[in-house]
Every structure is written in structure tokens, then in C-alpha cells.
Amino acid sequence: MVGASLFFYGWWNWRFVFLLLWAITSNWVAGSQIAKQLHAGSNQLARNWMRTAIVGDLVLLGVFKYYDFFAVELSNLFGGKTAIPLLELTLPVGISFFTFQAMSYVIDLHRRVIKPMPMLDFAVYLSFFPQLVAGPIVRAAEMAPQIRNQPDPRRVASGEAFHLILRGLFKKVVISSWLASSIVDDVFSNPESHSSQDVLVGVYGYAIQIYADFSGYTDIAIGVALLLGFRFPTNFDRPYSALSLREFWKRWHITLSSWLRDYLYIPLGGNRGRQADTYRNLLLTMILGGLWHGSTWNFVIWGFIHGLALAVERMLPNQQTHPVIRWFITFHIVCFAWVFFRADSLSSAIDVFRAIGSSPSSLELSSAFAILLLAGMLMAQFFPHSKSEDVKQWLSKQRVLTQGLAFGFGLVLIDLFGPEGVAPFIYFQF
Amino acid sequence: MEDKTDTELQMHPDRVGFPAGKVFLSGVAGLILAVAVNSSTLLADAERLPDSRSRSLSVAIWTPIEEVASTLKLTWPRTVGDSLLGRDEDEVRISLQREQIGAKPESGEEEWVVLSVEEEASGDQLDQTPSVTSGPVWSPENPFTIWVLGDSMVQFFGETFVAMAERSALVAATSEPKLASGLSRPDYFDWPARISAVITAHDPDAVILMFGGNDAQNIKTDDGQWLERFTAQWEEEYRKRIALVMDLATGKEGRIVLWVGQPPMRGDGFDSRMRQLNDLYRSEAGRRPGVKYLDLRSLFTDESGNYARYLPNSSGKLTDVRLTDGVHLSQWGGEWLSALLLDEIKKSPELDGLWAE
Known part of the structure; x- marks a missing residue:
């Protein structure tokens, strides 16, 4: 799963795979240290590790997403002279989402809401491709048990x-x-x-x-x-x-x-x-x-x-x-x-x-x-039980082959009614 | 979390689900159905890709699939759907316009081309009175008309330009961008045909053109031969296409035609390719007195002459003039360019005062 997720992310820009790997490694190490220090009764050290990890995540986010904005505003504040060099970096897709997930992990560990995850489980959690680029922002508390217990392959909804x-x-x-x-x-x-x-x-x-x-x-x-x-x-x-x-x-x-x-x-x-x-x-x-x-x-x-x-x-x-x-x-x-x-x-x-x-x-x-x-x-928006729910109920009751063929027919209809050239998802930019 | 899921599944036995293997196979069956029904569209999309290994592979994959699906009559739902939605009419219209353009003219035969198109399409002889040189006859009922045509670059400044130009009630401007288009791939979007149609139907007083962002790719000639980009043969063919578009746009005497060159790009390779295309545009515009080439490289570079995303505006404040993609213009960049274009149009002495009222 990690390999597939990294491949998915690297397809867009392989260089940023290293950024994601860094986020995985640094937050996992910090998380392990937080758990270790809490276990040893050293709350202050655990807090320091948590702060270090959060600062690291914010620096990552700050450099790629906010540096130029603040540099330009500061420069304009001082008369428009470009005293601060601009980086003009490409914004890595999904950085706002995976850094927020990483921060929630170390904070929840420090709050003793969750237990530390094994390295590979954490890597799956942070890089899981369906939500990597535009959320939802899933908490470790929600994902960790599902990763640890592994999904049941006999019951796929x-x-x-x-x-x-x-x-x-x-x-x-x-x-x-x-x-x-x-x-x-x-x-x-x-x-x-x-x-x-x-x-x-x-x-x-x-x-x-x-x-x-x-x-x-x-x-x-x-x-x-x-x-x-x-x-x-x-x-x-x-x-x-x-x-x-x-x-x-x-x-x-x-x-x-x-x-x-x-x-x-x-x-x-x-x-x-x-x-x-x-x-x-x-x-x-x-x-x-x-x-x-x-x-x-x-x-x-x-x-x-x-x-x-x-x-x-x-x-x-x-x-x-x-x-x-x-x-x-x-x-x-x-x-x-x-x-x-x-x-x-x-x-x-x-x-x-x-x-x-x-x-x-x-x-x-x-x-x-x-x-x-x-x-x-x-x-x-005012109908909790929409027609869409009826379709879901109907589809869920069908045989698996009927479900697959209905899925294929649905794809044809969507392609037919959609305009030529579909713009990227709005939230990809965040 | 898992307990909740289990409970939910128990509450809804119909949602218990199926074994992963069966789900996988049913999904594959669904995808096969979708691919078969859509195979004509998928093949057409593959053929529109830039000439590359990826295109060859895609075409090689979709061609037999489309043939089998067509033989089995699996493509008819899509064909009927497209027909009901009127999608096929666009293609027919474009191909008719293409036929009307006829053989590509050599440079200097522009009048013949435009007149023949006009006569064929409308049946009416257009007023041959030079519009710009005939003096200030513009009115809200008979406005000075400007068309902005081109690829996605136009999308980022075209409407801004329209808004600026239409500050005068005597001006009517239209922006028409077509994403991912250019002169290399008329099979995707046929700009000569479209420009011909615009000239015929609207007889604009000024035309602004911007192409190139999608054109640094191999070209397929009318006889189906692929020409590798930036080779001598490619350049000859691409020059012909630039010439055709310029000739179609100039048409009548007095029409203002501005060809906007590509600004500097953030990526070195892309920037180098755009420089080469700019050289061709400049050169072809130089051969035609009716076409003015606008060089954007000096407008969008920093003090060192390099690509810049932020540049100081008139009050000295740093402003983002390019989007984060390193290619397109930001709103500010679009405003800069629009102001420049408007200034160029205002240089015609006959248009003095058009925006002053």
C-alpha cells in the first residue's frame, strides 16, 4: 500500500516523494520518542519532541506555501525593495493535508489519545493515496485500528x-x-x-x-x-x-x-x-x-x-x-x-x-x-434521505456482477454528460 | 472504529459486501463495458495526444478495441448519446469551415482566401470599406470590434482585456480561448477554420492572437506524415500554419492584427522552446505589414532578464504577475498585458479618442 501510494504521488512529481518520506520519517521518529518519554514519565521531554515535530511540519508548510507570500508582504512594507529573496517554489500537492495529519498524530500521542503506530502502519496512514492529495483529513485514531486489524477481504462493501x-x-x-x-x-x-x-x-x-x-x-x-x-x-x-x-x-x-x-x-x-x-x-x-x-x-x-x-x-x-x-x-x-x-x-x-x-x-x-x-x-440539501441514498440501497442489494456493470454504465453516462476537458479539483491547490 | 463498522454491517445485512476477488472482477467487467461503449471517444482522445511513444501506445491499444466494439455494435449507445446532445454537430461545422478555407495560400494571397471564405459562407459580399481608415464612425450601434483568440494563455487575460476595452461604449470585444489548442494539432482544434469563421461572421476591426504554449510538439501533415519538432521540415510546415493564420486574420486593409509572443517561462526547457517559436512568429509577422508582433519577454522579466513571478507594479509594490504553474499569467499579469495591448491599438491615429469618451 505504501509503494502504491508513493507511486501515485510520484506520478505527479517524483521529487516530492522525498518530501513525503521525510514527513513520514520525522513524524514517526518524533512520535516514537513522545511515547517513549511519556512511558518513562518525562512529560517535558515528550512535550519538546511534540513541539519539535510540529515546528518541523510548520516549517515544511511555511517554506513551500507561505514563504513567498510573507517575503513579498515584508518587502512591500519596506518600500518595495526585494531585500528578502523569493523562492518561487512549486507547491507540493496535498502538503496541507498530510502535514495536518502528521501534526494530529504527534499531538494525539502526547495527549495519550492514541498509541504509537508501527513505522509501516504510519507510512500507510500518512501516504494513503485516496486521501493524500485533497483529504479528508483522517485522524490516526480513526485509521490506526483499521490498519492494524487489516480489512476483511471477504466483506467489501x-x-x-x-x-x-x-x-x-x-x-x-x-x-x-x-x-x-x-x-x-x-x-x-x-x-x-x-x-x-x-x-x-x-x-x-x-x-x-x-x-x-x-x-x-x-x-x-x-x-x-x-x-x-x-x-x-x-x-x-x-x-x-x-x-x-x-x-x-x-x-x-x-x-x-x-x-x-x-x-x-x-x-x-x-x-x-x-x-x-x-x-x-x-x-x-x-x-x-x-x-x-x-x-x-x-x-x-x-x-x-x-x-x-x-x-x-x-x-x-x-x-x-x-x-x-x-x-x-x-x-x-x-x-x-x-x-x-x-x-x-x-x-x-x-x-x-x-x-x-x-x-x-x-x-x-x-x-x-x-x-x-x-x-x-x-x-x-434539505432532504436527508435523497434519491442518491435510494440508488445506494438498490445497488447494495444487487449481485456483485450487476453492481460492476452498473458502475461501468454509470461511467459512460458521466463521460457523456460531462463537458470536454474537466478542470482539476479545486482543493488540489490547497 | 471497527466495532462501529461491524455494528453498522450487522444492522444492514445487505451491505455486508462481497469477497474482494469477486468485487475486483465485477469492477473489471464494469470497466470493460465502459471502455467498449466509449471506445470511439477514447480512440479519438488518444489520436489527439501529442506525437510521442505514449500516443503511439494509446492508439495501438484503443484501435483494436474500438474495432471490436464497433463490430459488436457496442458503441451505439455513446453515438446515440452524442447525437442527442448535438456533440457531432460541432465536428461537422468545423470540417465544413475547413473545407471552405480550401488550399493553404502562399504568403501574399490572403485576400483571395478570405474573400472566397466570405463568399462561400455568407453569400453576402462584405463591406470592403476599410473600417479603421474611414474615420471615427464608431457608435454603440456600430462599435469598434476586437476579437482575442488563442490557447489557455488567452483565458487568463482575455476577459480582463474585454473589460478594459469595453470601458468605451464604442468598443465591443470578445475573448475566445480554447484550452490545450494551438497550430500544431488542427485535428484537436482547427484554428484556421475558427478564425475564418470569426472573420466571416463578425468582420472584426482588430484581432489579437496568441498561440504557442501547446505547439512545441511533432506535427502531422495533411498526408499523415509526422514531422519531428524543430526540424527543418517541421519549421517549414509550422511557418505555413502561422502564415495561414496571419493571412486569414489580416484579410482586409486596415484591420489591426496583434500577434502576442510567449512570455518567459519558469522551466528552462519550455522557455527555450517558446523562444524558438517566438522567433518564427516574429519572422512571419515581419513579412506582413498588417501584423504587429508583441514581444512579452521584456515585460515579464526581472532586472536580470530572467523569468519572474513577482514584479514591481507602477507604485513599486511587488505583485504576482504569473500563476504558480510558471506558465500562465495571474490577474495582475493579465491586466499588464491587457493595458499593453490596448495601448498598441490606441497607437492607430484614427482611433484617437475612442476610449476618451
Whole structure:
């Protein structure tokens, strides 16, 4: 499994295989030392090993992902002179995911939540190819028992796995790619040349596009892992049905939000201190969460909006507001923040809002089909038992050969309905 | 975790699953079905790959599969599906346009080519009055029209350019990028045919072209022969294609045609190949008074003349002008280039004041 995963990673750029191997080795050694020192009763030494490993992971992330961003900002701060040399390094795919998994491993060891993993098991955990490049961020506590006990080859949940892979491909290839190529990319590349309604549809379109894209990838990853006998945690649970930002983050990229909660928000003090401290912790956590997605001010603002909204939600007294109004406000705050997430720069984001605020004219870009698709996707979020679940149930009850042939037929349909040339997954860049 | 899984499996006996071997075989059966039904598409995709060992291997694999699948009538669901979705119409349209272009002209015969296409396609004789030289006749109803055509590079500045250009109500601009396209592989996307169609249908006043990013590859000639890239024969054939596109674009007197050269690239090998292509574009543009070649190498390099991702903007602040891929332009880079292109168009004295209103 390790060999296959490294081959998979090396296919993109073989040089970065060494980076992954370094992350595996350094964190495993640190983890072993943490366990050893805890066993010997030396909590301080164990803590030092944990800190060393975390600093090592952050340095890795910092050099490849953030160095140039801070170097440029510092340089501009001091009058635009390039005093600090720029590295202009290629960002290794998946680095944000595997470094976060590695950090959770050493922290959980220090917290005595888990026991140290054998070297090979740890290598499988950190490099496991279905989730290596774009998550979900799986905790060692979730994966270690599954790796140690080894999956049962007599019971592969093939119906569920085929269904997840097909569903993920459909979301990515058909829905996400279609929305991107027919509305969203046009709107965000030149908002001022479209009507305010078209731009608004483009913003809603991006909300659905990124959901279809990322949850589609997650479905595929979970499905492939299931075929190999591993069960990943749920990463999305109908996030656009949320009635508050707090609920949204319990439904969107759940493995990242729970990571940020357990390893950042709570260590910062969580909601244990004064109200002001809680607001500060929320803001800091979400801003750093934004920065995790990318080293631009747009992501910082995206995180700030979410942090601020979460803090304001806590400030407001519990009102008996109608659920529809709560949903409307939550969804639009999320969409408002998505504009910064998607736009190439701050000025582009402002252009989008300016275009929405301009005098309305006719819909040109958005077809009736596009609006119906968006409405349908949004409404589907409110049905816990969707048609997709029915398909899963049906597929799971079929004979194994029928499942395989249905899978093949599904692939044909997805290829048929998908546009020519499918863009890479959005979350590959993070 | 495992306990939970077991419990879940017990609660849902239908989900207990099957032995891995059977699942593997059923998955393979599904993939075979998908491959057979899609074999025509897969073969077409393989044929569009750049000439390489990988292409030869892919074609060698998909050809017999497609033949067997076609013989067994397994490809009909895909064919019917494509037909219902109108996918085959695009191919028919492009091949018709290609036929209309006819034989490739020698340099200097551009007028013949364009006129014949125009006459064939629309049946109407276009207004032969030189648009740019006829004075400031532009109005919102009769705007100065600009088309930006090219590969994925255009995708990263085309819409920015359109927005900048359309700040004047007297200008109508259109950006039309086609990803992964170029002049090397008309079997993937036939730019001469497309340019011909644009000229015929829209008679633009200015055309901006940018190709090359996907063109440093072997070329297949009309008689099916592969020419290895950057050999003398390859260069001769590629020059012909550049010439054809330039001639189609210039067409009528007075039309502004800007050919945008490739900027410096981060990868040394890729950069070297783009330099060679730029030499060809510059040389062919130099032979045509109606075509202006724009060199981007000086615009996107640092003080040492090397590729730079970050460059100081007009206020001296470092700004990212390239994307992380080391190839495409960032939004800022796109704005720089768009401003440069607009300045070039404004150099025509007849267009004075077009953007001032």
C-alpha cells in the first residue's frame, strides 16, 4: 500500500516523494520518542519532541506555501525593495493535508489519545493515496485500528463504494465542471460585463460548484478507500441546509473544522475564558483556517468573515427567528465569503459586489436550466434521505456482477454528460 | 472504529459486501463495458495526444478495441448519446469551415482566401470599406470590434482585456480561448477554420492572437506524415500554419492584427522552446505589414532578464504577475498585458479618442 501510494504521488512529481518520506520519517521518529518519554514519565521531554515535530511540519508548510507570500508582504512594507529573496517554489500537492495529519498524530500521542503506530502502519496512514492529495483529513485514531486489524477481504462493501465513486464523479465531472465553464468562470473573470442578476447567479453557482467539486472528490476518496476495506469519516453533510454558521461548520469540510477545533481553537482557550477571549479565538482560528487554504489576503478575509460571523452569532441573544430567515442569512453570509475565496484578488471581489449592485438588466448568461440546476442542488440539501441514498440501497442489494456493470454504465453516462476537458479539483491547490 | 463498522454491517445485512476477488472482477467487467461503449471517444482522445511513444501506445491499444466494439455494435449507445446532445454537430461545422478555407495560400494571397471564405459562407459580399481608415464612425450601434483568440494563455487575460476595452461604449470585444489548442494539432482544434469563421461572421476591426504554449510538439501533415519538432521540415510546415493564420486574420486593409509572443517561462526547457517559436512568429509577422508582433519577454522579466513571478507594479509594490504553474499569467499579469495591448491599438491615429469618451 505504501509503494502504491508513493507511486501515485510520484506520478505527479517524483521529487516530492522525498518530501513525503521525510514527513513520514520525522513524524514517526518524533512520535516514537513522545511515547517513549511519556512511558518513562518525562512529560517535558515528550512535550519538546511534540513541539519539535510540529515546528518541523510548520516549517515544511511555511517554506513551500507561505514563504513567498510573507517575503513579498515584508518587502512591500519596506518600500518595495526585494531585500528578502523569493523562492518561487512549486507547491507540493496535498502538503496541507498530510502535514495536518502528521501534526494530529504527534499531538494525539502526547495527549495519550492514541498509541504509537508501527513505522509501516504510519507510512500507510500518512501516504494513503485516496486521501493524500485533497483529504479528508483522517485522524490516526480513526485509521490506526483499521490498519492494524487489516480489512476483511471477504466483506467489501462494493455497492456502497461504487455508488460513492459514481456520485463523486457525477458531482465533479458533470455538475461542477458544467457550472464552472458555463457561468462561474465567465462571471468571476469579468463581472462588470454581466448583468447584476447574472453575477448573482454566478456567485450562487460558485457555492454549488465548490460544494460539488470538493464533496465529489471526498465521495470518490471514501469510495476508493472502501473498496480497499477502509472507512473514512464523513466530510460533508448537506452544508447549505445549515441555519447558522456554527451549524455550517459542523457540515462543511467536517474533518478540517474538527481539526481546527481540536488542535487550534481549544488549545487557544476555546470558549472557556471571557467572552472577548472566545471571540478572539474564533477569529484567530478562522483566519488561520483561511490561510490554510492559500497564501493570499483573499483567503484571510474569507476566514475573517467566517470568524466574525461566528462571533456575532454568539453575541446575539437566542432569538426565535424563523428558520427560513436564519437559513437565508447563513447561506448568504457563506456566499458572500465565497466571493473572496473565488476571486483572483481583492479588487476582483469588489468588482463582483459592484456588479451585483449595479442596475438590473436582463439575464443573458444564466439559462433556465442553470437556474433550475442550482435550485435543485440547493433543495436537495434539505432532504436527508435523497434519491442518491435510494440508488445506494438498490445497488447494495444487487449481485456483485450487476453492481460492476452498473458502475461501468454509470461511467459512460458521466463521460457523456460531462463537458470536454474537466478542470482539476479545486482543493488540489490547497 | 471497527466495532462501529461491524455494528453498522450487522444492522444492514445487505451491505455486508462481497469477497474482494469477486468485487475486483465485477469492477473489471464494469470497466470493460465502459471502455467498449466509449471506445470511439477514447480512440479519438488518444489520436489527439501529442506525437510521442505514449500516443503511439494509446492508439495501438484503443484501435483494436474500438474495432471490436464497433463490430459488436457496442458503441451505439455513446453515438446515440452524442447525437442527442448535438456533440457531432460541432465536428461537422468545423470540417465544413475547413473545407471552405480550401488550399493553404502562399504568403501574399490572403485576400483571395478570405474573400472566397466570405463568399462561400455568407453569400453576402462584405463591406470592403476599410473600417479603421474611414474615420471615427464608431457608435454603440456600430462599435469598434476586437476579437482575442488563442490557447489557455488567452483565458487568463482575455476577459480582463474585454473589460478594459469595453470601458468605451464604442468598443465591443470578445475573448475566445480554447484550452490545450494551438497550430500544431488542427485535428484537436482547427484554428484556421475558427478564425475564418470569426472573420466571416463578425468582420472584426482588430484581432489579437496568441498561440504557442501547446505547439512545441511533432506535427502531422495533411498526408499523415509526422514531422519531428524543430526540424527543418517541421519549421517549414509550422511557418505555413502561422502564415495561414496571419493571412486569414489580416484579410482586409486596415484591420489591426496583434500577434502576442510567449512570455518567459519558469522551466528552462519550455522557455527555450517558446523562444524558438517566438522567433518564427516574429519572422512571419515581419513579412506582413498588417501584423504587429508583441514581444512579452521584456515585460515579464526581472532586472536580470530572467523569468519572474513577482514584479514591481507602477507604485513599486511587488505583485504576482504569473500563476504558480510558471506558465500562465495571474490577474495582475493579465491586466499588464491587457493595458499593453490596448495601448498598441490606441497607437492607430484614427482611433484617437475612442476610449476618451
